[in-house]
Amino acid sequence: MRFAAGLGLAALLALMLVSLGVGAAEISVRQARSDAWTMLVLMESRLPRTLAVALAGAALAVSGTLIQSLVRNRFVGPDTTGTSESAALGLLAVTILAPASPIWVKMVAASFAAMAGTALFIVVIRRLPRREVMLVPIAGLVLSGVLGSIVTWIAWQADLLQYVGVWMSGEFSGVTAGRYELLWVAGLAAGLAWVGADRFAILSLGDGVATGLGLSTASVMRFGLVVVAVVSALVVTTVGMVPFLGLVVPNIVARVMGDNLRASLPVVAASGAGLLLACDIIGRLLIAPYEMPVSVILGVLGALIFLVLLYRRPAHA
Amino acid sequence: MIEIHDLHYRVGAAPILSDISLSLPEGSLTALIGPNGAGKSTLLRLMARLEPLQSGRITVEGLDLATTPTDAMARTLAIMGQQNSVASRLRVRELVGFGRWPHHQGRPRAADREAVEAAIDAFGLQPFAGRFLDELSGGQVQRAFLAMTFAQDTAWMLLDEPLNNLDVAHARALMARLAQLVQDTGRSVVAVVHEVNYAAAWADHVVAMKHGRIVAQGAAEAVLTEDLLSDLYDTPVEVSRHDGRPLVLHHHSHSRIADLSRGRLPDRARLS
Amino acid sequence: MPERASWQVIAGLTGLLVLSSLVWMFQGIGGGNRSFILTLRATKLAGLITVGASIAIATVLFQTVAANRVLTPSIMGFDALYLLLQTLLVASVGITGFAMLDPTLKFLAEIAVMVLLAGLLFGTLLGRGARDIPRTILTGVILGVLFRSISGFVSRILDPNAYAVVQSVSFASFGSINASLLLPGGLIAAGMIAAAFALSSRLDVLALGRTAAVSLGLRHRRMVLLTLALVAVLVSVSTALVGPVGFFGLLVAGLAHGAAASDRHAALLPIAGLIGALILVAGQTIFERAMSQPATLSVVVEFAGGLFFLYLLMKGRIR
Ligand SMILES: Nc1ncnc2c1ncn2[C@@H]1O[C@H](COP(=O)(O)OP(=O)(O)OP(=O)(O)O)[C@@H](O)[C@H]1O
Ligand SMILES: [Mg+2]
Numbered sequence: 001m002r003f004a005a006g007l008g009l010a011a012l013l014a015l016m017l018v019s020l021g022v023g024a025a026e027i028s029v030r031q032a033r034s035d036a037w038t039m040l041v042l043m044e045s046r047l048p049r050t051l052a053v054a055l056a057g058a059a060l061a062v063s064g065t066l067i068q069s070l071v072r073n074r075f076v077g078p079d080t081t082g083t084s085e086s087a088a089l090g091l092l093a094v095t096i097l098a099p100a101s102p103i104w105v106k107m108v109a110a111s112f113a114a115m116a117g118t119a120l121f122i123v124v125i126r127r128l129p130r131r132e133v134m135l136v137p138i139a140g141l142v143l144s145g146v147l148g149s150i151v152t153w154i155a156w157q158a159d160l161l162q163y164v165g166v167w168m169s170g171e172f173s174g175v176t177a178g179r180y181e182l183l184w185v186a187g188l189a190a191g192l193a194w195v196g197a198d199r200f201a202i203l204s205l206g207d208g209v210a211t212g213l214g215l216s217t218a219s220v221m222r223f224g225l226v227v228v229a230v231v232s233a234l235v236v237t238t239v240g241m242v243p244f245l246g247l248v249v250p251n252i253v254a255r256v257m258g259d260n261l262r263a264s265l266p267v268v269a270a271s272g273a274g275l276l277l278a279c280d281i282i283g284r285l286l287i288a289p290y291e292m293p294v295s296v297i298l299g300v301l302g303a304l305i306f307l308v309l310l311y312r313r314p315a316h317a
Numbered sequence: 318m319i320e321i322h323d324l325h326y327r328v329g330a331a332p333i334l335s336d337i338s339l340s341l342p343e344g345s346l347t348a349l350i351g352p353n354g355a356g357k358s359t360l361l362r363l364m365a366r367l368e369p370l371q372s373g374r375i376t377v378e379g380l381d382l383a384t385t386p387t388d389a390m391a392r393t394l395a396i397m398g399q400q401n402s403v404a405s406r407l408r409v410r411e412l413v414g415f416g417r418w419p420h421h422q423g424r425p426r427a428a429d430r431e432a433v434e435a436a437i438d439a440f441g442l443q444p445f446a447g448r449f450l451d452e453l454s455g456g457q458v459q460r461a462f463l464a465m466t467f468a469q470d471t472a473w474m475l476l477d478e479p480l481n482n483l484d485v486a487h488a489r490a491l492m493a494r495l496a497q498l499v500q501d502t503g504r505s506v507v508a509v510v511h512e513v514n515y516a517a518a519w520a521d522h523v524v525a526m527k528h529g530r531i532v533a534q535g536a537a538e539a540v541l542t543e544d545l546l547s548d549l550y551d552t553p554v555e556v557s558r559h560d561g562r563p564l565v566l567h568h569h570s571h572s573r574i575a576d577l578s579r580g581r582l583p584d585r586a587r588l589s
Numbered sequence: 590m591p592e593r594a595s596w597q598v599i600a601g602l603t604g605l606l607v608l609s610s611l612v613w614m615f616q617g618i619g620g621g622n623r624s625f626i627l628t629l630r631a632t633k634l635a636g637l638i639t640v641g642a643s644i645a646i647a648t649v650l651f652q653t654v655a656a657n658r659v660l661t662p663s664i665m666g667f668d669a670l671y672l673l674l675q676t677l678l679v680a681s682v683g684i685t686g687f688a689m690l691d692p693t694l695k696f697l698a699e700i701a702v703m704v705l706l707a708g709l710l711f712g713t714l715l716g717r718g719a720r721d722i723p724r725t726i727l728t729g730v731i732l733g734v735l736f737r738s739i740s741g742f743v744s745r746i747l748d749p750n751a752y753a754v755v756q757s758v759s760f761a762s763f764g765s766i767n768a769s770l771l772l773p774g775g776l777i778a779a780g781m782i783a784a785a786f787a788l789s790s791r792l793d794v795l796a797l798g799r800t801a802a803v804s805l806g807l808r809h810r811r812m813v814l815l816t817l818a819l820v821a822v823l824v825s826v827s828t829a830l831v832g833p834v835g836f837f838g839l840l841v842a843g844l845a846h847g848a849a850a851s852d853r854h855a856a857l858l859p860i861a862g863l864i865g866a867l868i869l870v871a872g873q874t875i876f877e878r879a880m881s882q883p884a885t886l887s888v889v890v891e892f893a894g895g896l897f898f899l900y901l902l903m904k905g906r907i908r
Contacts, residue, residue, distance in 0.1 A: 127903045
């Protein structure tokens with residue numbers, strides 16, 4: 001166990017180092033101390049980008065785990081529950097109504113909109129016929145589509161399609177020092193979730209069991225909702241939507257080590273960071289000197305993994 | 318003591334429970350019996366605050382269900398539901414460990430770990446303790462949930478059909494363990510059972526329900542009579558005695574075969 | 590033959606369609622350039638009717654094969670598959686080569702490949718009667734996402750211009766119809782719709798489900814593949830003309846089932862086709878002429894269709 005954890009951490013660090021070294025400007029990380037320009041590229045662009053990818057990946061993966069335990073369904077993620085689209089809607093509203101407002105106002109608006117959207121999703125799935133496990137993700141995908149079409153339409157009317165295009169497809173090429181720091185808040189929110197890990201694990205055992213163990217299901221639900229919404233809103237505003245990451249990473253980790261979240265959440269976070277870093281590096285290398293947005297790569301990869309998960313024979317029954 | 322006053326419960330317009338007043342004695346093993354749909358699970362879930370009270374009052378050890386904080390309640394009363402399956406992928410030891418949550422709120426001490434191991438031992442789960450629930454048989458899963466409820470270590474335990482999926486040996490062992498627990502520690506257990514002989518053999522107190530009402534309650538000998546059981550289940554049964562306790566014959570009793578040949582058996586559909 | 594109530598519905602819908610077509614053609618027509626405007630409008634009208642009827646009938650056919658009222662070709666990724674083919678074609682011959690291909694020939698080849706792929710993919714998915722319907726839907730939705738993602742991926746590997754080409758065909762626009770394909774597309778669609786009408790009594794049997802259909806002597810597998818081929822062709826035509834249309838088919842099929850007195854295909858197919866054409870013609874007239882927002886119809890349809898889908902799910906009308 002220890003050994004595997006160490007190996008995982010080493011892999012994550014290696015990916016981060018590679019991420020520091022890859023990019024349009026040819027630099028060598030080792031020369032940074034002696035060469036001022038190299039240092040500048042490193043500190044202003046590469047390091048912020050690497051940190052931004054790692055933070056976004058970790059936070060999204062954790063919020064995926066949370067939303068999955070809130071709705072007790074493995075086939076959902078923050079990008080298939082209307083959360084990200086609602087965040088974009090909130091952001092759009094502020095951009096239109098009060099274009100001059102500072103960034104934190106936009107964040108707060110996006111977070112509240114994301115919360116409302118996720119709550120709407122939960123209301124919808126509560127009314128679905130029980131036992132139809134697959135209906136939950138379908139409803140989420142359709143809800144995301146409907147909200148997304150509202151966003152596109154409003155943006156089109158207000159001539160803001162370009163902005164929205166940036167929010168809708170996640171990429172890290174624009175990340176520089178001073179433009180990603182809010183992602184630390186997302187990372188913090190995900191860390192906070194770890195404090196409540198046991199509560200989320202118990203909640204996913206069912207309302208009956210949770211109440212029987214003296215848990216206030218409503219307050220755990222609210223807590224989870226806030227974390228998921230804040231993470232989604234921050235990621236959407238800073239780098240744009242990243243599809244499937246929050247869905248597939250928790251599934252894969254649960255497959256290997258189960259759902260005891262206190263033990264597995266750190267692994268989920270590290271795996272999310274690692275996967276997103278790997279995709280981002282691939283995106284930078286594939287058509288260099290151009291870049292492929294990470295959301296395009298994850299769209300293909302994530303959809304394929306999802307299909308495998310969907311048809312994998314369940315371990316029992 | 319659990320006291321229930323004048324409880325009514327309906328879903329939409331349909332009355333599910335009517336006019337229930339009951340006091341369940343402390344330090345006893347109570348069996349709750351009755352046909353499918355009688356309202357047993359509903360009553361248990363109401364006693365465990367899993368459904369909101371619509372009218373009436375329930376107190377557990379003097380704590381009013383409507384006003385007691387849920388975490389305090391969780392240290393007084395534990396419930397195991399009729400359907401036990403979870404979507405999350407947990408190992409048996411992890412699941413049982415969550416039974417201690419009300420006591421440590423996420424910071425388990427040595428005593429908690431001991432309680433978990435004791436519960437695992439008690440249900441013969443030691444060989445499976447490190448396995449995921451979705452890699453176990455139905456009866457093994459049932460035992461894992463029972464162990465979790467035991468680990469919660471409360472004055473009251475409400476068990477909805479704890480014998481589901483258990484083989485004869487494990488069923489007997491469970492009933493014996495429940496009886497032992499009640500006798501040794503003065504705890505109280507309420508269990509829904511369908512096989513009345515388990516009630517006859519082990520229960521101190523029996524409550525019979527039908528159509529959302531209490532039909533009879535009292536000592537096992539007083540309730541488990543031929544007339545009452547035949548009425549309760551709409552099917553003829555015979556009661557004889559064995560080891561000083563009632564023994565209910567229903568499966569292969571000759572009278573039943575005689576009834577069959579005379580065509581007196583009721584339509585089974587009426588039971589539901 | 591449809592019964593009387595259905596005839597009345599068909600007659601009423603036909604009347605409404607003629608009426609809105611007339612408004613579309615002659616509303617606000619001024620002095621100069623009369624014939625030019627009329628030709629332009631007539632082309633668009635033909636396109637709208639072709640697309641509306643094709644999508645409606647393709648959806649009804651697909652729902653019959655799938656024995657399900659929630660599935661539609663779009664939800665299952667048919668049109669995304671068509672776009673993927675388009676992208677792969679751009680990828681293999683380049684933008685200039687793409688522009689030089691004879692559009693009709695290219696179109697026919699694409700349709701042929703679509704029929705093949707749809708038969709393979711959806712024939713396997715639905716051929717034995719989908720058992721786990723929700724999982725089948727989810728698979729389709731994800732396949733759609735996958736096809737779109739691969740399109741995006743491939744076009745970005747190519748070069749920025751190819752990306753723009755793919756993007757431009759990836760959104761539905763009832764306002765701008767691909768006129769070069771209208772004639773071949775319209776003819777093909779008409780042929781397929783006629784074939785569907787001819788098959789309508791067999792479709793009734795197919796709708797009973799595999800067990801009943803087989804015991805009634807229908808060659809089930811062949812019928813499934815045949816129907817899927819019709820669906821693939823119709824979807825190809827409409828996607829080539831206006832792009833993917835999302836939930837439009839679901840909306841129309843739902844309305845058609847509500848309007849038809851029975852679920853006999855002899856009545857259902859014409860009613861669906863008429864409703865589909867009517868919505869597009871009337872809707873486009875309103876949005877383009879009255880509100881001067883020619884691109885809004887697709888968004889409104891998408892929105893309404895999405896809500897209708899959620900409504901169906903919550904009502905438990907999944908099967
Ligand atoms: N959510 C609900 N909506 C409508 N009716 C319900 C609901 N839950 C339970 N019922 C009805 O309430 C009655 C009592 O149900 P309950 O589950 O308490 O029965 P039970 O005695 O536990 O039966 P069993 O032995 O089958 O478990 C049944 O007739 C059932 O149909
Ligand atoms: Mg019950």
